Amino acid sequence: MKYFLKRLPSFPTQAAVVNGEPVKSIVKWGNFSALRIIFTNMNNKNILLPLLATLIAGWTEKGTAQPLPATQSQPPVMPAAKTQVTLTVVNGVAGYQDTPLEPDGKWHVHDPARPQSRIVTSGPFSQNATPPSDAIVLFDGKDLAQWRDKRTGEAAPWPIADGVATSAKDDIVTTNEFGDLQLHLEFREPTPPSGTGQGRGNSGVYLMGRYEIQILDGYDNKTYPDGATAAVYGQHPALVNACRPPGDWQTYDIIFNVPHFDANGNLLTPGYVTVFHNGVVAQNHQAIRNDPPWHSSGGYAPHGATGPLALQFHKNSVSYRNIWVRPVAVDNEP
Ligand code: MG
Numbered sequence: 001m002k003y004f005l006k007r008l009p010s011f012p013t014q015a016a017v018v019n020g021e022p023v024k025s026i027v028k029w030g031n032f033s034a035l036r037i038i039f040t041n042m043n044n045k046n047i048l049l050p051l052l053a054t055l056i057a058g059w060t061e062k063g064t065a066q067p068l069p070a071t072q073s074q075p076p077v078m079p080a081a082k083t084q085v086t087l088t089v090v091n092g093v094a095g096y097q098d099t100p101l102e103p104d105g106k107w108h109v110h111d112p113a114r115p116q117s118r119i120v121t122s123g124p125f126s127q128n129a130t131p132p133s134d135a136i137v138l139f140d141g142k143d144l145a146q147w148r149d150k151r152t153g154e155a156a157p158w159p160i161a162d163g164v165a166t167s168a169k170d171d172i173v174t175t176n177e178f179g180d181l182q183l184h185l186e187f188r189e190p191t192p193p194s195g196t197g198q199g200r201g202n203s204g205v206y207l208m209g210r211y212e213i214q215i216l217d218g219y220d221n222k223t224y225p226d227g228a229t230a231a232v233y234g235q236h237p238a239l240v241n242a243c244r245p246p247g248d249w250q251t252y253d254i255i256f257n258v259p260h261f262d263a264n265g266n267l268l269t270p271g272y273v274t275v276f277h278n279g280v281v282a283q284n285h286q287a288i289r290n291d292p293p294w295h296s297s298g299g300y301a302p303h304g305a306t307g308p309l310a311l312q313f314h315k316n317s318v319s320y321r322n323i324w325v326r327p328v329a330v331d332n333e334p
Contacts, residue, residue: 086098094196094224099111100296109296110226116225118239119240122280124249124251125251125253126276128186128322129251132324135325137324139320141164143160144156146174148173150173157169158172164188166320167318170313171206173209173311174310178208178308179258179327181325181326182325183256183324184251185252186250186322187203187250188248188250188321189318190247190316192246197224198216201316202314202316203215203311203313204314205252205311207254207256207273208303209308210291210303213230214231215252219246229243229277230275230277232283232286236283236289238275238282242277242278251279252276254274254275255328261300261302265302272285272286273288274286309325
């Protein structure tokens with residue numbers, strides 16, 4: 001059985017064992033924390049929860065009874081993603097409100113009522129930025145030899161013309177894997193625009209092949225904020241909407257730190273991402289909460305220290321150029 005406690009700014013992190021029950025993990029994400037306890041003695045639940053309730057105002061209980069994994073080496077049981085959700089329109093924005101609550105307890109995943117990001121007019125910033133000498137060039141306009149079709153494993157099926165690759169047919173993934181990194185890419189939304197909301201110029205860049213930084217034509221196009229341009233998809237809306245008009249080139253400069261897990265697959269530190277969208281900070285060292293299936297607040301699935309980058313084909317034609325990556329260290333230690 002899992003219990004999540006939210007808004008615990010002063011939770012005693014030394015409480016590693018309470019009444020004989022080990023606290024499996026205490027995770028801080030931004031301005032709230034979560035505590036996960038796996039009860040091995042269900043009698044302790046009746047003691048521990050009232051005790052915590054008296055210690056901590058505002059705690060809430062989420063989750064349902066789940067069997068303990070047979071071995072600690074197994075990944076934790078994830079809540080199943082809902083397969084049926086109802087499209088809801090709030091103030092002209094389509095989204096969902098019968099999806100799970102985000103851990104902040106305020107908004108549902110893909111909630112159309114969540115405030116839209118403030119619009120900032122941005123400049124060209126790092127357009128045509130020369131790759132630094134130690135960068136790995138992933139696309140220089142000539143070919144997609146560094147990529148393959150995510151579904152088939154064969155050559156990347158995106159057409160290239162005039163030094164530009166355009167999304168088509170399938171997602172593509174890099175043949176190499178990366179951990180902590182700096183990433184530069186440039187994208188261009190189709191003009192004239194067509195479609196609305198998530199249907200307008202949808203693509204995305206997946207860090208480690210799984211955490212999506214949304215790419216969307218968000219210029220004069222509202223959608224649920226946790227799926228808007230430069231959002232950590234399904235989790236964190238962008239701090240600002242710095243979209244340039246469709247047809248203009250736009251840049252992402254991303255710094256990403258991978259999440260870390262212990263030997264049992266428990267999360268030690270979340271992934272962190274900083275995103276400059278056209279030179280404007282859209283994600284500020286934001287903690288990635290999980291690895292969400294669509295319509296679920298999900299949970300982290302343990303994974304390795306590196307993963308490929310991926311670009312999404314979402315049935316829209318989004319163009320790319322000048323993609324390069326630099327593996328980076330977190331500290332300048334010898
Ligand atoms: Mg997308």
